[in-house]
Amino acid sequence: MAYNKRLLLKGNEAAVYGALLAGCDCYFGYPITPASEIAQAAALLFPKLNRTFVQAESEIGAINMVIGCAAAGRRTMTASSGLGISLKQEGMSYLAAYEMPAVIVDVMRGGPGLGNIGPEQSDYFQVVKGGGHGSYRCLVFTPNSVQEMCDMVYQAFPMAEKYRMPAYVLTDGVIGQMMESLELPEPVKYDYDPEWKMGRRVNGEANIISSIYMEYNDLEALNIRLQEKYALIQKTEQQVEEIAVDDAELVLVAYGISSRVAQGAVEILRAEGLKVGLIRPKMVFPFPQDSLKRAAEHVKGFLCCEHSAGQMIEDIRLTIECKRPVKLCNRMGGNLLTVADVCDAARKMLKEVK
Amino acid sequence: MSEKVKFGRSKVFFDTFHRRPGPIKKNMHYCPGCGHGILHKLVAEAIEHFGIQENTTPIAPVGCAVFAYYYFNVGSISVPHGRAPAVGTGAGRANPESYVISYQGDGDLAAIGFNEFLQAANRGEKMTVFFVNNSNYGMTGGQMAPTTLPGQKTTTSPYGRNPETEGYPTPVCEIVNSLTAPVYIERVALTTPGRVAAAKKAVYKGIQNLKERKGFSLIEVVAPCPINLKMSADQVNEFIEKQMLNYFPLGCLRDKTAELPEGKLPPPVIRDEESVREILFPKRNENAVAADFRNTSDIFDQELRVKIGGFGGQGVLSLGVMLANMARLRNFNVSWMPSYGPEQRGGAACCAVTVSRKAIPSPIIDRGGNLLIAMTQAAFDKYIGELREDGILIYDHTAVKLPELPAAMKTYGIDALDIAGNQLGNSKFANSVLIGALAAVLAKNGMNEADQADFSRAFAEAVEEKFGKKPGAVEANINAYNAGIAAMK
């Protein structure tokens, strides 16, 4: 049978295709703008494959259903936005402590508080830095297109399992809401008897999943092991796209929708003869430290473009140990940076650092 | 003469509690006289009796029973406070062959996790909940619980629970009994041998319901907590009998299990690759162009940036989606971005469509547009500034009054709503009329003859994709498209 794998989908819908094709069995979620199409598409498509869609009673309910499904050894996903992710942080901390995989899509909206449904990138701190209690990290993919919404969800499952930890797919209202042409990947099968599965028996003893360690040394040992795992990931799993960085005097750093705008700006600025490049993290944990450190050797400065008061910019400064000036080009509240905004900021910064 | 064990340690328990830290490996961690131990024994015995140890997964709460997994040799998970029914929902749905037990205390179930619990009950999840009601928070040192009695002193109600400000004991079984889905609800107490025998019967029933997949069962167990209540075994029994049971009357509130057939497992998840493809991937259209097909007109070599604005109901968004689909069917990269934000609900509607052979950088159109379709004066006023001076404007003839515009700008008025509503009989065809008009406009602006014919074919394919299953819809839309071409000629 000949199929058409080239579709026009919303970013949110593409995430659901990515999940199903990766072998995700269960979706648990609570509707929230601008992520609701994920729940809607899941409600439509999961049952067609006899898979499970549950509209949870709350964000907390949803993430705990995800915990249950992951404990049962199945691929599982949930999705939300800003304030919903805030509510899920309890469960994220437990997933990290259990060392269990799950995929969580965050389609960011404006904050703080109820904010609005406009696009922002202000969940960076709560998603990238841990967010809940305890010293933990999550894998964080940052798609900037509908194609990547599908591909990165698809990719997030095996990586979450490889490292036994939750993986976020962190995007924004624009990428979630817009439609683009994309090529769907092939369906995969995966091992349905993972080692962490609750009740799996080894020598007659049933596997259990717990995050409580009464002995201080045991809990410290868990923490040390987690940090070693995170260090390994930081070293080996960085994903980044570099555009015109090699000879750049100024490098823009942006992810998600900001990176699309920044890419448009790079094209215009290069046409003007200005040596501007773009480093686009495709993951923000692990952070693209190698790419930024290399660029820091030759560029005169970095311009971080993000739709927040400046969250990722802190990681850029930490990475390059403040060797070069790092400035912020931002909008907030649901307003989007325009290509012109970024061009203006880049021209201004180039003058300042020359 | 030989002996057999008549009553003894259940085989569902580990013989030695090696998971429990410290030197004590045969005992549970519970205080002397605690009801949890008694209930654990009943549950273990019932699991053994019904032979479901292999697939039983008790979900351990936060509270005294957090360490239940030290004792039962079954797959288990210790979960966030109050979330056991949600975790159980996930585990049970993911693995329908498992038998999910949610084991919870007063605070876990009736306070911090009451929503998760009630919602699971209301969904009729196939799980059995054991709810240990001992009138206080045991693990944290005897604080007030939702089940604390009026006047009862605890560490956080040192003057006694005051119903004026702290309400009354939460009647969990009675609340659940107001829901339709649960199949079995019973309240038992762990006091006299007779009461314990009734509790054992209820526990067995709860486990049997699991085995037979009957639905949601709730067994509330009014249990002794002598240490926190600072009572002896006899005193705590008396406290339960004479005081607690006034608020928590014993008995079976509901048992629908006899009338229910054994539950069936859901159909197996479809995983094999070919079936997944068949279900998720649309069938390839026989008329589809080859993957290397390229339209030859020069106008398609640039990035085309189209803005469409009007008000909701004019089909502005679906017009954009139709154009985006046509471009996709011709192997272009395409982005469609809706107006997004409060505008979405306020009557005005707008979308941007970017079509390119290359990767599309910003999908946001705020300047440098090639084409503007303006259906209202407001949309025209708002977006005309984004159109290039040599761009193409298609506007609603009646709605939009054109000011002085740059000489290089090409403007085309059409009354799409009138054509659709009055000539074709339904204003919903305005979209297709406009795409027809666009075909004619592109033909006047450099789209060659081959691509003109292909544009119509691409439209037909896109309409077929969208309306193929609705009788007459494809023809009606093609008809409207042709009316648009005719109007623009």
Next chain:
Amino acid sequence: MAKKFRIEIAADECKGCYRCLAVCPKKLIARGKELNIQGYFAVTVAEPGNCIGCGSCFYQCPEPGAITIYEEE
């Protein structure tokens, strides 16, 4: 012939809550006088062979293996 039962207490597993004392129809169980390894005065059974196998004490006891009742075969 009537069935014969025997009650056995694992003294080190008793936590001295004494829930079993009152429920024994034969009043076979008593508070002991010696501390066990957990620091409790474990219960004792004076005439274990007089047990009638009702199981009341077993189900009152919160510990999984502190009380075992055997039946002669």
